[in-house]
Amino acid sequence: MSTEPDTAPGEALDGELATLLEVETFDPPAEFRERALLNDPAVYAQAAEDPQAWWVAQAEQLDWFQKWTRVLDDDDPPFYKWFTGGTLNVSYNCLDRHVIAGRGDRVALHWRGEEGQERDITYAELLADVERFASALKDQGVQKGDVVGIYLPMIPEVVVAMLACARIGAPHNVVFGGFSAEAVRERMEFSEAKLLITVDGAARKGKTAPVKDRVDEVMGDLATLQTIVVVRSLGTPCQMKDGRDVYYDEITATADPACPPEPLDAEHPLYILYTSGSTAKPKGILHTTGGYLTGVAATHRYVFDLRPESDVYWCAADVGWVTGHSYIVYGPLANGATSVMWEGAPDYPDKDIWWEIVERYGVTILYCAPTAIRACMKWGADWPGKHDLSSLRLLGSVGEPINPKAWLWYHKVVGSERCPIVDTWWQTETGAIMITPLPGITQTKPGSATYPFPGVFAEVRDESTGEPIQEGQGLLVLTQPWPSMLRTLYKEPERFIETYFKRFGKETYLVGDAARRDSDGYLWVIGRIDDVVNVSGHRLSTAEVESAIVAHADVAEAAVIGQHDEDSGQAIVAFVTLQGDLAGDEQTVEGIRATVAERIGKFARPKRIIWADDLPKTRSGKIMRRLLRDIAEGRALGDVTTLRDPAVTEQLEGQVKEMQAQED
Numbered sequence: 336m337s338t339e340p341d342t343a344p345g346e347a348l349d350g351e352l353a354t355l356l357e358v359e360t361f362d363p364p365a366e367f368r369e370r371a372l373l374n375d376p377a378v379y380a381q382a383a384e385d386p387q388a389w390w391v392a393q394a395e396q397l398d399w400f401q402k403w404t405r406v407l408d409d410d411d412p413p414f415y416k417w418f419t420g421g422t423l424n425v426s427y428n429c430l431d432r433h434v435i436a437g438r439g440d441r442v443a444l445h446w447r448g449e450e451g452q453e454r455d456i457t458y459a460e461l462l463a464d465v466e467r468f469a470s471a472l473k474d475q476g477v478q479k480g481d482v483v484g485i486y487l488p489m490i491p492e493v494v495v496a497m498l499a500c501a502r503i504g505a506p507h508n509v510v511f512g513g514f515s516a517e518a519v520r521e522r523m524e525f526s527e528a529k530l531l532i533t534v535d536g537a538a539r540k541g542k543t544a545p546v547k548d549r550v551d552e553v554m555g556d557l558a559t560l561q562t563i564v565v566v567r568s569l570g571t572p573c574q575m576k577d578g579r580d581v582y583y584d585e586i587t588a589t590a591d592p593a594c595p596p597e598p599l600d601a602e603h604p605l606y607i608l609y610t611s612g613s614t615a616k617p618k619g620i621l622h623t624t625g626g627y628l629t630g631v632a633a634t635h636r637y638v639f640d641l642r643p644e645s646d647v648y649w650c651a652a653d654v655g656w657v658t659g660h661s662y663i664v665y666g667p668l669a670n671g672a673t674s675v676m677w678e679g680a681p682d683y684p685d686k687d688i689w690w691e692i693v694e695r696y697g698v699t700i701l702y703c704a705p706t707a708i709r710a711c712m713k714w715g716a717d718w719p720g721k722h723d724l725s726s727l728r729l730l731g732s733v734g735e736p737i738n739p740k741a742w743l744w745y746h747k748v749v750g751s752e753r754c755p756i757v758d759t760w761w762q763t764e765t766g767a768i769m770i771t772p773l774p775g776i777t778q779t780k781p782g783s784a785t786y787p788f789p790g791v792f793a794e795v796r797d798e799s800t801g802e803p804i805q806e807g808q809g810l811l812v813l814t815q816p817w818p819s820m821l822r823t824l825y826k827e828p829e830r831f832i833e834t835y836f837k838r839f840g841k842e843t844y845l846v847g848d849a850a851r852r853d854s855d856g857y858l859w860v861i862g863r864i865d866d867v868v869n870v871s872g873h874r875l876s877t878a879e880v881e882s883a884i885v886a887h888a889d890v891a892e893a894a895v896i897g898q899h900d901e902d903s904g905q906a907i908v909a910f911v912t913l914q915g916d917l918a919g920d921e922q923t924v925e926g927i928r929a930t931v932a933e934r935i936g937k938f939a940r941p942k943r944i945i946w947a948d949d950l951p952k953t954r955s956g957k958i959m960r961r962l963l964r965d966i967a968e969g970r971a972l973g974d975v976t977t978l979r980d981p982a983v984t985e986q987l988e989g990q991v992k993e994m995q996a997q998e999d
């Protein structure tokens with residue numbers, strides 16, 4: 336994958352964009368810089384000199400029931416602890432303290448439903464809902480430390496559910512609504528969730544998915560799961576199992592309206608979020624209370640230059656991913672922000688819905704993924720052109736590398752060249768933004784996430800020597816602990832060490848991304864070094880998709896790779912060997928795609944399936960994915976002598992050519 340500006344052959348930039356690209360760097364607009372919360376570059380040196388003092392200053396912005404006795408406990412790396420001895424409550428910080436300070440009437444969420452429904456929820460209302468639901472969870476037997484699963488669409492109840500869990504100290508385990516019920520079951524099983532909160536049905540582009548019934552199909556025999564709470568969202572009929580299932584509205588109606596926040600240790604688990612790693616088994620990333628909230632609140636304030644009294648902030652992600660956890664729920668609410676929450680897709684009811692929402696609520700800060708920007712770019716500037724976007728003052732990007740062409744389109748068409756762009760690099764594991772411009776300070780280069788946030792220390796290391804690289808490409812690492820870092824992999828401490836702290840030792844976090852450092856010290860994140868693919872900002876492991884494909888009765892073997900894709904960043908390509916003499920046809924393709932949708936979710940379905948008589952393997956039987964990538968992209972193969980059977984590649988190359996001819 337190239338880190339150079341995206342002017343690959345065949346990709347024509349229009350004249351104006353090409354001129355902008357030549358400029359290469361963009362200064363923060365003078366007016367923005369003058370008024371920015373952070374506009375003195377000295378902040379970097381100060382934080383570097385005494386990172387603990389910097390993080391203490393950030394932690395002090397929160398309300399603690401009891402102050403910490405130690406800032407960083409680094410006695411047993413990589414099991415770091417932050418703010419030990421301190422106690423606090425995340426929901427108190429996100430709700431009560433704003434209401435107590437007289438800000439209860441401020442809108443916390445402008446919720447907008449797919450069909451144009453609107454709900455404005457103030458901080459006082461959200462607090463009341465959270466207290467009631469937290470009481471209801473206790474009534475259902477949930478205790479501090481019990482894991483609660485959440486499988487909900489983008490409706491306000493998902494925020495209520497997360498904060499109610501945080502209020503009573505029950506770590507939540509949210510599963511993205513796009514995952515299948517099978518994937519939910521697996522995550523409930525791994526985390527031994529006691530209770531699951533789900534919904535009768537979910538709206539998606541005018542259709543209804545019967546969520547509860549699908550959950551029932553797979554959840555029946557899960558012994559640890561004692562209760563299922565069902566939110567009546569669309570009125571979709573569903574079965575309720577006696578003694579296990581209860582309705583959200585019924586249990587909250589009878590619950591105590593008061594539920595005082597539990598004072599929790601700074602290191603009390605706040606949530607588990609499963610994410611894809613190199614193997615088929617997802618990793619349970621564990622985040623805790625004090626350090627996590629410190630990290631998300633500080634980054635949300637400074638990266639977005641947030642003015643809670645005047646900004647309308649919109650993170651157009653899904654709460655089911657870490658972006659939603661940190662920058663729809665915890666960061667913005669801890670900072671007392673007014674946010675927009677949009678239920679649906681960017682193209683329903685029509686392709687200007689995002690811009691209609693920006694205009695309707697006067698959105699000032701927009702944070703979204705490059706995939707969405709590329710889609711908007713494809714649909715054309717007329718859609719945003721129909722709306723008044725002059726309220727926007729800052730734009731953000733997250734989840735995958737943003738190609739300079741999309742960056743420039745965002746800058747020009749959406750931001751009218753007036754809004755700084757923050758390209759934020761981070762991960763489920765890091766909890767909060769790690770590498771990013773500061774909008775009032777940093778000169779940006781389209782495609783680069785620029786520098787680490789103050790108090791964060793990143794390096795690019797040489798793959799073979801492990802030495803830091805001043806200029807050039809290598810492995811991205813974080814060299815000092817930070818408050819919002821994952822604490823472990825849930826129930827898998829050995830895998831935690833093995834995955835992140837084996838390569839460079841227990842004090843250096845291996846990110847799993849390749850990156851380049853340019854002569855100005857700018858960081859350019861290139862992509863994953865492991866078998867993780869990023870499809871439209873959705874993180875998937877090739878092994879996970881392979882194991883879903885082989886679950887299809889006709890399949891003998893499968894190898895999955897990520898291929899560069901103009902729309903989705905990467906696309907899933909599967910090489911599939913069928914059982915015996917079976918020949919693959921359109922029906923088999925559909926069957927395989929359906930199996931993947933059922934096992935993981937629709938978003939994981941392979942875009943291309945290539946039939947393979949056999950797969951290129953080394954003599955020891957290892958599949959050579961590098962060759963598969965070359966074959967899929969139609970590149971010359973080079974040395975194939977280490978293969979057990981070099982003829983295999985010819986068959987595959989022929990197959991790809993044949994498919995291309997058919998597509999043309």
Ligand code: PRX
Nearest residue numbers: 733734735736758759760761762763860874
């Ligand atoms: O490869 C990097 C890419 O997304 C990965 C993390 O995925 P996930 O844990 O799902 O979190 C996504 C949202 C924070 C990273 O290892 N990535 C994320 N942001 C960027 C990025 N790649 C390049 N530029 C970014 N801004």
